Structures are given as structure tokens and as C-alpha cells.
Amino acid sequence: MTLALDGGTAAITAEWPAWPPALDDNQRSKLAGVIESGHLGSTSGPLCDEFADAFAHRHDTTHGVMCVNGTVALFAALRAAGVGPGDEVIIPTYTFVACATSVILLGATPVIVDVESDDLHMSRETIEEALSERTKAIMVVHIAGSACDMDPIMDLAAERDLFVVEDSAQAHGATYRSRSVGSLGHASTFSFQSSKAMTAGEGGIVCTSDQGLADRVWSACNVGRSREGAWYGHPTVGWNFRMTELQAAVLLPWLPRLDEEIAHRNAFAATFAQRLEELGTDARICPDPDGAEVNTRHLLMVRLGRDDGSVFDRKWINDALAAEGLPVDYGYPGLAVMDSVIAGGGKPMPTPRFDAVAERTLWIRQSMMMADPDRAVQAANVFHKVLGDPRSRR
Numbered sequence: 051m052t053l054a055l056d057g058g059t060a061a062i063t064a065e066w067p068a069w070p071p072a073l074d075d076n077q078r079s080k081l082a083g084v085i086e087s088g089h090l091g092s093t094s095g096p097l098c099d100e101f102a103d104a105f106a107h108r109h110d111t112t113h114g115v116m117c118v119n120g121t122v123a124l125f126a127a128l129r130a131a132g133v134g135p136g137d138e139v140i141i142p143t144y145t146f147v148a149c150a151t152s153v154i155l156l157g158a159t160p161v162i163v164d165v166e167s168d169d170l171h172m173s174r175e176t177i178e179e180a181l182s183e184r185t186k187a188i189m190v191v192h193i194a195g196s197a198c199d200m201d202p203i204m205d206l207a208a209e210r211d212l213f214v215v216e217d218s219a220q221a222h223g224a225t226y227r228s229r230s231v232g233s234l235g236h237a238s239t240f241s242f243q244s245s246k247a248m249t250a251g252e253g254g255i256v257c258t259s260d261q262g263l264a265d266r267v268w269s270a271c272n273v274g275r276s277r278e279g280a281w282y283g284h285p286t287v288g289w290n291f292r293m294t295e296l297q298a299a300v301l302l303p304w305l306p307r308l309d310e311e312i313a314h315r316n317a318f319a320a321t322f323a324q325r326l327e328e329l330g331t332d333a334r335i336c337p338d339p340d341g342a343e344v345n346t347r348h349l350l351m352v353r354l355g356r357d358d359g360s361v362f363d364r365k366w367i368n369d370a371l372a373a374e375g376l377p378v379d380y381g382y383p384g385l386a387v388m389d390s391v392i393a394g395g396g397k398p399m400p401t402p403r404f405d406a407v408a409e410r411t412l413w414i415r416q417s418m419m420m421a422d423p424d425r426a427v428q429a430a431n432v433f434h435k436v437l438g439d440p441r442s443r444r
């Protein structure tokens with residue numbers, strides 16, 4: 051069979067589902083209700099509060115505070131924990147740039163650590179390599195939709211009196227040892243930006259079961275007011291980081307369908323993995339960390355090769371897959387090597403575990419996993435065909 055790259059017919063011609071999906075009837079009617087009411091902002095409408103409570107409870111926490119996006123949520127949570135100039139916050143190299151920039155925004159230093167080469171998550175071991183006198187907090191990232199191995203990290207945090215925030219921007223609905231992601235650290239953050247599992251275009255939330263922390267986050271996002279205080283009382287410095295009621299109207303009806311969508315993506319992922327196995331393809335899905343249970347499949351991280359030293363030509367593979375109708379991504383370059391370590395604000399640690407596998411990792415996005423699971427068979431067939439070509443290796 052001639053590869054599409056060489057002029058053959060593309061194996062996959064059907065479109066992959068768009069993300070976000072079209073608004074459903076519940077979202078449309080909630081949205082219409084907000085428009086009718088005229089209460090477009092959360093200072094007059096009830097929906098942001100209603101959603102914050104529902105989302106926080108869904109993630110086994112008692113308090114939720116809405117804000118404009120996931121980056122600001124990280125900033126507000128760390129600030130509420132007292133992180134500021136001179137402090138260091140440990141973050142993983144394999145994540146979105148916001149993990150670093152939210153720390154830089156506080157005048158603190160993100161210390162960028164390695165991730166485990168099999169699952170690409172940070173671990174107690176990789177964190178320990180970066181501890182210093184200045185370490186104030188750890189930002190764990192439940193990357194791709196699966197939880198970090200949190201128990202050892204929380205033990206370390208207790209030993210060293212460190213604050214732990216869980217960046218759960220990719221893990222709405224994920225679980226770890228029968229507990230919900232978002233409830234495992236001292237605070238957690240989620241994003242509702244367009245690419246995430248629940249989205250209103252933009253949006254964010256901080257969840258916690260620490261009332262004092264929630265109040266400080268709320269104040270930071272509500273121009274320094276206190277919840278019970280006067281409208282023009284501003285006892286602390288804060289900003290207007292509020293989300294709108296229009297966004298809450300889109301998000302509220304999403305909560306009850308989240309689990310079903312997670313299950314759908316997992317069915318796709320399982321079929322894809324099984325088919326790769328059947329075919330004996332030189333690729334597999336990255337495993338989850340110990341203790342991770344529900345993986346929400348924000349991204350399907352595909353590992354090329356079997357750790358036998360083969361060197362892959364990722365660019366050629368990417369082009370060949372795209373030509374067959376399977377567009378995949380390279381994924382993140384490490385933050386530890388990004389644009390002069392994000393213009394000088396970050397402190398990179400050596401990342402040998404990540405470096406060893408970076409070129410052998412590809413992503414299939416969440417939107418594609420919303421397709422029928424039988425299309426996962428097609429996707430795996432295409433991987434098999436492309437990786438069977440000698441040009442896929444260097």
C-alpha cells in the first residue's frame with residue numbers, strides 16, 4: 051500500500067470531531083435565560099456561584115472560586131498561600147507555559163524539574179532534586195488527564211511544610227486512589243479555555259477545602275473585597291478576575307455529561323491500544339502513574355518504540371500520519387529549554403528522563419477521541435502502516 055505521503059490514497063477521509071462540540075439544548079436554554087435576565091455578570095447573577103459550588107463538590111472540595119482563566123487561578127491560589135518574591139515554586143518541565151508564568155507573575159521563581167520518562171508526570175523523586183531553602187510550594191500537574199502519584203508528594207510536602215497546588219487544567223473528573231483530583235493537595239485549579247474537557251471559551255476555578263484560603267482567593271479575584279464586607283471596602287489588594295454568567299451558563303449543563311464524555315474517550319483509547327498490540331506496532335500508550343485511576347484522556351500520549359534505542363524521525367512520522375488523515379501533535383518541548391527558560395524568569399534543573407523520550411512522544415488530542423471507537427482501529431492501522439516504513443527511523 052502506497053503511503054498517502056507518496057501519492058497513495060489517504061486511509062482516513064472522514065472529518066474528526068470538532069472541539070468544543072456544538073452547544074447542546076441545555077446550554078442554549080441556560081444561555082437564553084441569562085440573556086433574558088440581563089444579569090450578564092456574577093455580581094448580579096447566581097450562576098457563577100452555583101457552578102463554583104457544584105464543580106467544587108464534584109471534585110471533593112468544599113469551596114470553589116471562579117476566575118477568568120487557569121493561569122490566573124494558579125496565580126491566585128499561590129498568592130493566597132503566601133508565595134511571593136524570593137520564593138521558589140517547583141513545577142514540571144512537561145507542561146503548558148502558564149505553570150511557569152503564573153509563578154513569575156508573583157515575582158517568585160518557577161524551578162523546573164524533570165518528569166518520569168514512562169508516564170511524563172513529576173514525582174516525589176524529581177521534586178526532591180530541586181528542593182532548596184527557598185522552596186515554598188509545589189505545583190503538580192495532572193498532565194494529559196491522569197493524576198500524579200500524589201501520596202508520596204503530599205508526604206514530602208508535610209515533611210518540608212510546603213504548599214501544594216494541583217494544576218488540574220487537563221484533568222476535570224480524574225481520580226487517584228478513589229479520591230478526586232482537585233482534593234488531593236491544599237488547593238487545585240482548573241481551566242475552561244477552549245481546548246479543555248469542559249469549556250466556555252475561557253474561564254477558571256480554584257477549588258479547596260480550606261475556607262481561609264478560599265476567602266483570600268475570592269478577595270484577589272474580587273478587587274480586594276471581603277465576602278461579607280462593604281461594596282467599597284477593599285481591605286486587601288485584588289483585581290477584577292471575575293468570570294461571566296454567560297460562561298457559567300455554558301459550564302453548568304456540562305457537569306452532568308462529563309463522566310460520559312470521559313468514558314467515550316477511554317473507549318477510544320482502549321481500542322487504539324488494543325489494536326496497536328494486535329498489530330505488533332512499535333508504539334504504545336504512555337502508562338499512568340501509580341495510583342491514577344480515571345484518566346480523562348485530555349491527550350493520548352503515544353510513545354514510539356520499545357526503549358530499545360531506536361531513533362525515530364518524528365517530523366517524517368508526523369507528516370506521514372497527517373497525509374493519511376491522522377493529524378497528531380509533537381506535544382510540549384520542555385519548559386526547561388523553552389525560549390531562554392521563559393525569558394530568564396525560570397530556573398531549569400537537568401531533565402535527563404524527559405530528554406531521553408521527548409522525541410519519541412506524540413499526542414492524539416481529546417477531540418479525536420470523541421470519534422466512534424471503531425475509528426480508533428483505523429487510527430492504529432495508520433500508525434502501523436507509517437511506522438512500518440523504514441523512513442520512520444533514522
Ligand SMILES: *Cc1c(COP(=O)(O)O)cnc(C)c1O
Binds near residue numbers: 120121146148
Ligand atoms: C490550559 C492550561 C493552563 C492554563 O489555563 P488557561 O485557562 O489557558 O489560562 C495551565 N496549565 C495547564 C496544564 C494547562 O493545560
